[in-house]
Amino acid sequence: MIAFAVSITDWSTYERCARRGIRRVAEPDSAILERPATGSIFDSYNAILDEAAELADLEALVLLHQDTEIVDDDFCGRLRGVLSSDPEVGVVGCVGALDVRSIAWWEGSVRLAAFRHRYPEHGGGFLDGFSWDHATGSPYSREGDVETVDGFLLCLTPRVVRDIRFDPSIGRFHGYDFDFCLQVREAGMKVRAVGFRAIHHHSLNLVSDLDGWVEANVAVVRKWYGRMPRVGVGPGRWRQRARKAAAERDLAVAMGYYYEIDALARGQDLERAIKSALTSIGWRLTGPLRATKHLAYVARKLFSPGVSQREQTPEEEGEERTARSGSFIEPRSGRLPETVGEGERTASS
Amino acid sequence: MIAFGCVVEDRVAVEYYAAPGIERAAEANSEVHLIGATRNRARNWNLLLDLAARNEALEALVIVHPHAQITDPKLCERIRAVLASEPDVAVMGAAGARCPASPAWWTGTVVSADVRLRYQEHGGGELPRWAPFDPLPAPSDVDVVEGSLLILSAWAVRNLRFDERLPAGHGCDVDLSLQAREHGKRARVIDTSVTFHGGLELVAEDDYAWLQAHELLADKWEGAFGADGPLAPAPDTPKPGEADNDEAWRDRAWRAEAEREAARSAAHTRQLHANAALRPLEAQLQEIERSLSWRLTEPLRRLNHWRRRRRALA
Numbered sequence: 001m002i003a004f005a006v007s008i009t010d011w012s013t014y015e016r017c018a019r020r021g022i023r024r025v026a027e028p029d030s031a032i033l034e035r036p037a038t039g040s041i042f043d044s045y046n047a048i049l050d051e052a053a054e055l056a057d058l059e060a061l062v063l064l065h066q067d068t069e070i071v072d073d074d075f076c077g078r079l080r081g082v083l084s085s086d087p088e089v090g091v092v093g094c095v096g097a098l099d100v101r102s103i104a105w106w107e108g109s110v111r112l113a114a115f116r117h118r119y120p121e122h123g124g125g126f127l128d129g130f131s132w133d134h135a136t137g138s139p140y141s142r143e144g145d146v147e148t149v150d151g152f153l154l155c156l157t158p159r160v161v162r163d164i165r166f167d168p169s170i171g172r173f174h175g176y177d178f179d180f181c182l183q184v185r186e187a188g189m190k191v192r193a194v195g196f197r198a199i200h201h202h203s204l205n206l207v208s209d210l211d212g213w214v215e216a217n218v219a220v221v222r223k224w225y226g227r228m229p230r231v232g233v234g235p236g237r238w239r240q241r242a243r244k245a246a247a248e249r250d251l252a253v254a255m256g257y258y259y260e261i262d263a264l265a266r267g268q269d270l271e272r273a274i275k276s277a278l279t280s281i282g283w284r285l286t287g288p289l290r291a292t293k294h295l296a297y298v299a300r301k302l303f304s305p306g307v308s309q310r311e312q313t314p315e316e317e318g319e320e321r322t323a324r325s326g327s328f329i330e331p332r333s334g335r336l337p338e339t340v341g342e343g344e345r346t347a348s349s
Numbered sequence: 350m351i352a353f354g355c356v357v358e359d360r361v362a363v364e365y366y367a368a369p370g371i372e373r374a375a376e377a378n379s380e381v382h383l384i385g386a387t388r389n390r391a392r393n394w395n396l397l398l399d400l401a402a403r404n405e406a407l408e409a410l411v412i413v414h415p416h417a418q419i420t421d422p423k424l425c426e427r428i429r430a431v432l433a434s435e436p437d438v439a440v441m442g443a444a445g446a447r448c449p450a451s452p453a454w455w456t457g458t459v460v461s462a463d464v465r466l467r468y469q470e471h472g473g474g475e476l477p478r479w480a481p482f483d484p485l486p487a488p489s490d491v492d493v494v495e496g497s498l499l500i501l502s503a504w505a506v507r508n509l510r511f512d513e514r515l516p517a518g519h520g521c522d523v524d525l526s527l528q529a530r531e532h533g534k535r536a537r538v539i540d541t542s543v544t545f546h547g548g549l550e551l552v553a554e555d556d557y558a559w560l561q562a563h564e565l566l567a568d569k570w571e572g573a574f575g576a577d578g579p580l581a582p583a584p585d586t587p588k589p590g591e592a593d594n595d596e597a598w599r600d601r602a603w604r605a606e607a608e609r610e611a612a613r614s615a616a617h618t619r620q621l622h623a624n625a626a627l628r629p630l631e632a633q634l635q636e637i638e639r640s641l642s643w644r645l646t647e648p649l650r651r652l653n654h655w656r657r658r659r660r661a662l663a
Binding site: 102204206210218246249250254262272283 | 456468474481550563568607611613623626627629637640642647
């Protein structure tokens, strides 16, 4: 039996994301542990592990963030296949990396990233990990053993559920996944990345509580340096490393500044191009054509039967985004209803 | 007499930007020193100091970056007013920061006068140069001054020198400001205006000279002004004389590396937000360009383009 567990701080997010995915993939006999968070994520997850360890016939425990939505219909079958093919596997995730030296696993060599990051800001949108689309995935996208997986989706074997616990001395939220994977590997088990797909409904702010993140990073490195290969290592003497990292930190701040001012410049350029297009003779001459098309579109919408309310597949999200981007035009300028008509037509075609 | 100096690192830039600005701001008796460039900015600027120091009547030296254009015709008046009312001010500029945590001056509280950035990327345009740092307005005392426009009092010209050890001269503006502060003098961002004609990028991501200069300045200045001053020592700073491999430096290295990853993540977040915020505009433009109206009138635009080109050539 494959069990699913979520530590919940926001029930509406859970309903919208994790529960939706669990409903999609759970089997009739799957246990679903929906538990309110208690203290830190370390404490909450440990309470869940204690409970799951008591479950009879447990094949695997799937620990999900409340904002993680599994979208792989054959999730249980694939997970079962991975676990039965290699009994040494202890943890499975869908995003994993090699040469990981700190909790910033993305600074290592990311091996698999079978997720979609769906964000709510700026009207909403999504960014796909490089393994999301099997057909167009990166050439280095590979399923296989990794050093850590991202904690937004963790599949644990019964042995791990029974024997290993999250270490609350690390902090309150960050670093729990990397530390857990290190414990699993120290216990002689493998950590594996498998390309079952999940959507992470998450803000564009990649790391919340940067100070807490820094503290957790230091705690994990201090705990594992010399105990596991790679963790906390780097070239140069300690003083050189400290100075160099401080310089690179400030350079990163400068790059953030550059990204922001570059976007302002791109925004100016786009606004200029749009203004130039909308005030061009050609655009003004063809105004009646667009108005006619818009009227035809409105008429079609009024007299055609209602749109199906079924759930969207992730593949359809691309189309949805085109449609949403059409709607962005509406509030921007009073003189664009004709453009809205054209945009929506593009989306519906 | 207020002198002006500029290192001709880029002749075209000097002709188009720095020189017209100097002409606008200089007074009838102002000396203008234009010198050829060596590879090190600190060395170039030291030569400017030597040349300016020769004049007994020197009140201040204005060092102008080749890409900086002074747009304030009353600059000399403003400099004189500051020097008269606050004689302990030794270094002035159009932007700077209070209490930077490190040699990267923008890690402090940024203060900026009316500094514009005229860029060429993305079709060109103009933006407030330090806007992303949410700067406080000038005038204001600072600890370090940014070097696009650097104004030194006669005392500073005669008593301070840029540190030529700094690779490519990176950070020599910060260093000179800190030297002035060490002598009990003040640094100030004055209420003036300047336009910088240059790229959007502040520091190139692979600028190793900048990284080296940062390390050198940290070694030189960290802790020099106590716990409340610029480049204040971190709580875990090893004591002088501790060997490179001591535990304190190890902990500090791990913390700095963690902060680096956090800063990179924050920068990436800024990039994601910036790109997402532009998406509606991109979509709007794309829809216009894909529309039937736009495609139908393509020949008209081509004709107009051809006519405009022909007129320009004529």
